[in-house]
Amino acid sequence: MSFWKIAWRSIEQRALASSLTGLSMALGVALIILVLVIHNVFVAQLSNDAQGYELIVGGGQGSRFEVVLTSVFHIGKPLYPFPYSFYKKFVGDGEFAPYVEAAVPICLGDSYQTDDNHSFRVIGTRPEMFTAIPYGLDDDGHELNYQFSAGRNFKVENFYEAVLGSVAANRTGLKVGEHFQPTHGISAGDTKHDGFEVVGILAPTGTSTDRGIFVNMEGFYLGEGHAMPAKEGADDAAASPPPGEPSESEGNGPRPLPESQREVTSILVRCNPDLPTAAMFIEGRVNKGEDRVAQAVAPRNVVRQIQDSFLDPVRVVLLVLTVLIVVVAGISVLVSIYNSMSERSHDIAVMRALGASRAAVMGVILVESILLSLLGAAAGMLLGHAVLAVAAPIVENYTGITVRPWDFTWQELLLAPGLVAFASLVGLLPAMTAYRTDVAKTLGGAR
Amino acid sequence: MQPLTWVYDASFPPVTHAFRMLALSEVRKSYVEPDGTQLPILDVPQLSVAAGEQVVLRGRSGCGKTTLLNCIAGLTTVDAGKIEINGRDVVKLPEAVRDRFRARYIGFVFQTFNLLPAFSALENVLLGMTFTDQRADPQRAAELLKTVGLGHRLTHKPRALSVGEQQRVAVARALANKPVLLLADEPTANIDPAHQQQVIDLLRDACRQENVAMLLVTHADEVANQFDRIEYLEQVNRAAGVA
Ligand SMILES: Nc1ncnc2c1ncn2[C@@H]1O[C@H](COP(=O)(O)OP(=O)(O)O)[C@@H](O)[C@H]1O
């Protein structure tokens, strides 16, 4: 009979105590797994969201973090905007245009309030947002382009068209063909401007785009409170048509806001792939401007910084806590086995009388500790991933974050050998008791 | 576990009849009392049991019968003397070797609580086969249980068996490794007289069949009187009466 079987029998024999001990181990391990997986999801999410472009040009006054948080993750207040003229340096025959493959302007400041008081950010932009910039890379490193699950992209000439991210569409309930009113300011206000028509809904991307409501920048500018006061003597007659477009819609369509009154929150810049130093060049030039109208930020660096300076330390803290939980669970394994030692001394003595060596009875106890810990840990892994499996669809629906519950992290693989080592350590104390059992004395109980 | 083949290989004499399977000479054992005084328990100048021989050991309570069996089995160390089993002085063996030797050559039946409660009857017998270098043989285990009349009780846990049945399982287990010597310490003391004889018959028949030498401790006259040879520990043991 193997030590495993002998150990299993004694675990079975004390089924209640064993299962409680195993359960505490399982909960500890499940927590570790939740921390590991959730952290990995966060990290993946962070790097997911900054794909497809090398630079973000944002207002000159905020911090690098603000630029990334507002432009990429739609978190926090909109930045200090910069004039439209600066954006024009990136398009047409502008200063930076040769270094740029695509430059997509973003205007922030509006939001849309759902009935259950959830606020979605309204982003004024251009259609290139969904055509010129991929949202991520697939496993083979190929770029992934936006897909529409319903409708189509908005058109430059239709000022009041909008496209919704998948989560925004789910949560607002807005469908293609329906109209909605954005609210000025991030939180609810009472000034509403003309309604936008939903013309398309994006397929899920697993990025923050899923939570966005994207409207034609032209319509956005015409909304209340979005125009800068017209400057004296500015060439205001009429805005030139939006860059890249032949002419504005004729007839009774609204007139676009003059460029001199326009502001841009940030620009997503996809650099010219033929010029490897393009990003460095633009970054250097934009950031050197004495007046510092704007700043160029490489989002990936900032994301890495966020990860290094915030997420990783948080994970360390959480892991330390969960490891402590596992240590406590391990101690409960020890206590459980140790408490059973006196009632088991007779069994151990009988085994010795049957020829088991001291090392053998010690081994049986160690194996029991390891088995109990491993079974608890296996249950914990299952439990952790099962919790994720239950939570994944809910999380995805609410946040657009894709959690793949049955993806195992490499750290989990370290759990098994780690736990075996730990369980051996924990089992050592009762195992030593078994080792030292005085057979003659224990069996001589009848004298 | 590294094999300890030399214990029962070429260097080891084969089992023969008329061979002194167990031979004690000048065995001394004393316990140290908590106050430091030595308390002599055993002082046995000479005692031997031939191969296949069945011997009863009698003596009043506390005269050292259990201690003697423990010394023979190597569960207790002796202070001096020689204990030869199958020609090998077990006193000199290192502990781990003595354990393996015990597993292979000695069967032990105690007065009570022989069986491990977590294991079925069959598993208890298999457990007896676990600590040798040989493979556990479930077929032999089942056959042994059949021999002791428990073929229908293989998967029962000890608590589902009567005391008599438990002792029969213990007998089967003691014989599992085909030992040369069986030590039985008052194996029927806790069994009602009706079933006592059954266990004694079993022990005697099985030992006879497999040519196992037996040293059996008992208080019961009706048990002792069935044996050809009865040793009184008070006569064998010079330390008896000191305690
Ligand atoms: N571990 C021990 N420490 C001290 N004295 C012991 C120990 N074991 C047995 N004894 C003493 O040794 C004597 C013999 O005990 P034992 O061999 O059990 O006697 P028996 O089996 O003949 O009744 C008794 O007096 C007992 O008190």
Ligand SMILES: [Mg+2]
């Ligand atoms: Mg006794």
